[in-house]
Amino acid sequence: MALEIVGISVLNDNYIWLVHDTVSKETLVVDPAVADAVIHECSRRGWSITQIWNTHWHPDHTGGNADLRAATGCTIVGPAAESDKIPSLDLCVGEGDHLEFGGTRATVIEVPAHTLGHIAFHFPEDAIAFVGDTLFVMGCGRLFEGTADQMFANMRRLAALPEETKIYCAHEYTQLNGRYALTVEPENTTLIARMKKVDAARARGEATVPTTIYLERATNPMMRAESVAEFAKRRRERDNFSAIL
Ligand code: ZN
Numbered sequence: 001m002a003l004e005i006v007g008i009s010v011l012n013d014n015y016i017w018l019v020h021d022t023v024s025k026e027t028l029v030v031d032p033a034v035a036d037a038v039i040h041e042c043s044r045r046g047w048s049i050t051q052i053w054n055t056h057w058h059p060d061h062t063g064g065n066a067d068l069r070a071a072t073g074c075t076i077v078g079p080a081a082e083s084d085k086i087p088s089l090d091l092c093v094g095e096g097d098h099l100e101f102g103g104t105r106a107t108v109i110e111v112p113a114h115t116l117g118h119i120a121f122h123f124p125e126d127a128i129a130f131v132g133d134t135l136f137v138m139g140c141g142r143l144f145e146g147t148a149d150q151m152f153a154n155m156r157r158l159a160a161l162p163e164e165t166k167i168y169c170a171h172e173y174t175q176l177n178g179r180y181a182l183t184v185e186p187e188n189t190t191l192i193a194r195m196k197k198v199d200a201a202r203a204r205g206e207a208t209v210p211t212t213i214y215l216e217r218a219t220n221p222m223m224r225a226e227s228v229a230e231f232a233k234r235r236r237e238r239d240n241f242s243a244i245l
C-alpha cells in the first residue's frame with residue numbers, strides 16, 4: 001500500500017491524522033486541531049502538506065487550517081453544509097463526491113448528527129475511513145446538532161462498510177466507551193478481551209485507534225443497538241456515564 005498513516009496526539013485527547021502517499025510524496029492532514037504539531041511532525045519526516053480535509057466545523061478539527069495553509073499553500077476541503085462555519089474552505093464537498101489524493105481517491109459520506117454537516121472520507125481501494133467524531137472505538141459522537149435517528153442511521157451505514165475497513169476517529173475515548181459498553185453487554189467475551197488489551201495499551205501510553213468495522217460490529221454498543229429507541233437510550237446513558245466517572 002502506498003499510504004502511510006501517522007497519528008499526532010494533541011490537546012487532551014484529539015488525534016490529527018497525517019496521510020502520506022509514498023509514491024507521489026503528497027501529504028494530507030485530516031482534522032488539524034492545531035498547526036504547530038503538524039508542521040513539526042511533517043518537517044521531521046520531510047513531508048510536504050498538500051491538502052487538509054475537515055470532517056466538521058468544531059475548532060478541535062479545524063483550528064490549524066489557516067496557519068497550515070499560510071505555511072504550506074495547501075488546499076482545504078470540507079463539508080459544503082458547514083462552509084459558513086469554516087471560512088477557510090477552498091473546496092466544499094457532500095455526499096458521493098470523489099476526492100483525489102495521490103494515487104488513490106476517497107468518497108465523501110454524509111454522516112449528520114454530531115454536527116449537521118458532518119462528513120466522513122472513505123478510501124474504498126485502501127479499505128480505510130476517516131470518520132471524525134461520528135464513530136469512535138466502542139462508541140459514537142455526541143448528538144450536538146442532530147438526532148438519535150440520524151446517528152443510528154450513520155451507525156448502520158458505517159457498519160455496512162467491508163469489515164476489514166480501518167477506522168480512524170478523531171479522539172481517544174476508548175477506555176471510557178469500553179467501560180460503558182461492559183455495562184450494556186457484561187457477558188460479551190469479545191468485548192471483555194478487547195478491554196483487557198485496551199487497558200494494557202493505555203497503561204503503556206499507546207493509541208487504541210485505528211479500529212476496524214469488524215471489531216466495532218462485535219463490541220460497539222452504539223453500532224450494535226437494534227433500534228433507534230435502543231440506540232437513543234444508550235447514547236443518553238453514555239452522556240451521563242462520562243459525567244459520573
Ligand atoms: Zn466535534
Ligand code: FE
Nearest residue numbers: 058060133170
Ligand atoms: Fe472533536
